[in-house]
Amino acid sequence: MLTIEEIIYALILLTWVxxxxxxxxxxxxxxxxxxxxxxxxxxxxxxxxxxxxAGGLVAVLVPFLFKSFILPLALGFLFAVFTYxxxxxxxxxxxxxxxxxxxxxxxxxxxxxxxxxxxxxxxxPEIAVIPVLFMAFGDAITGFVRNMMxxxxxxxxxxxxxxxxxxxPIGYTIGIAGIVAAVFASIIEHYExxxxxxxxxxxxxxxxxxxxxxxxxFL
Numbered sequence: 001m002l003t004i005e006e007i008i009y010a011l012i013l014l015t016w017v018x019x020x021x022x023x024x025x026x027x028x029x030x031x032x033x034x035x036x037x038x039x040x041x042x043x044x045x046x047x048x049x050x051x052x053x054a055g056g057l058v059a060v061l062v063p064f065l066f067k068s069f070i071l072p073l074a075l076g077f078l079f080a081v082f083t084y085x086x087x088x089x090x091x092x093x094x095x096x097x098x099x100x101x102x103x104x105x106x107x108x109x110x111x112x113x114x115x116x117x118x119x120x121x122x123x124x125p126e127i128a129v130i131p132v133l134f135m136a137f138g139d140a141i142t143g144f145v146r147n148m149m150x151x152x153x154x155x156x157x158x159x160x161x162x163x164x165x166x167x168x169p170i171g172y173t174i175g176i177a178g179i180v181a182a183v184f185a186s187i188i189e190h191y192e193x194x195x196x197x198x199x200x201x202x203x204x205x206x207x208x209x210x211x212x213x214x215x216x217x218f219l
Contacts (some may be wrong), residue, residue, distance in 0.1 A: 002070060009065040010075060017054045017079065021093070025049055029095030039094075041147060046096040047104060048143035054079075055111055056136030062115060063125035069116040076112015080105050107199040110135065114203045121211065127174055131206035134185040138167035139202055142189060160190045177213030181206040 025046040032042040062072050084105045086092045092099060111132055118128025142159030149158060164186035171178030185206045189198045 003067065006066055006071055009061075010071045013058050013061070013065075014075065014078075017058065017075075020050060020053045021096070024053070026093075026095045040098070043094070043096050043098060044143060045147050048140040048147075050096060050104070051107070051136045051140040051143075055107060056133060056140070059111070059115070059129045059132045059136055062129055066125070069119040069125070069128070073112045073116045076108050076110075076115070080108035080112070083108060101197070103197050103199055106197060107135070110199055110203055114207060118207060122214070127210065130171060130174060130178055130181065130210065131185075131203035133170050134163075134167045134182060134206050135199060135203045137170065138163040138182070138185060139189055139198055141166045155190055155192065157190065160186050163189060174210070177210045180213060181209035184209050 028049060029042050029046055032045065033039070037045075058075070066072055083093075083097070084102065086097060087099070087102060087105070097104060114131050115125070115128050118131065119125050122128055141162045142156075145159045145162045146156050149156065164183060167182035167186055168179055171180075171182035185202045188201050188205045191201075192198075193201065
């Protein structure tokens with residue numbers, strides 16, 4: 001049963017994410033363009049800002065604010081729809097959306113689904129959010145590092161090393177399973193696959209690793 005407090009928290013978080021997506025990153029895009037950054041570099045950087053300020057920060061708060069996965073799941077799908085519609089209408093939020101992919105939609109869906117599945121299987125929201133935090137904070141740092149080093153979207157092991165530096169301390173909060181998951185997540189992020197992006201592979205590999213380590217005593 002949802003409580004009034006949970007609904008209020010969800011509305012506050014909904015407002016915050018909208019501020020990040022519709023105001024903060026739009027202003028940041030305009031600033032970067034004025035500074036001479038290319039359009040594709042600016043939108044890629046903004047995606048990572050959204051990863052941190054929206055996906056990551058909200059995920060950190062989930063275990064403290066919600067008593068079930070219902071509202072986090074609803075928020076994930078709500079923002080998936082919110083980001084999917086511009087692709088279908090052709091009216092993209094140009095400061096962070098790329099007409100060539102739906103990665104930000106994947107991010108929203110996976111964010112909600114992974115927290116839900118993790119909550120159900122592990123029974124603890126503080127564990128359920130770990131794969132999402134790797135995706136939000138860990139993957140974001142790869143983008144920041146690559147942007148600073150190459151000024152374009154590319155893969156680099158320097159970015160993955162930075163991701164490990166961020167993800168391992170996050171994983172440490174749940175022990176060896178989280179540490180190993182952080183390492184695997186930092187490695188898999190480096191590789192691109194035809195039909196799935198790292199917003200899917202990073203949390204999926206992380207979740208599987210945590211599950212295996214927590215359910216097989218021989219490990």
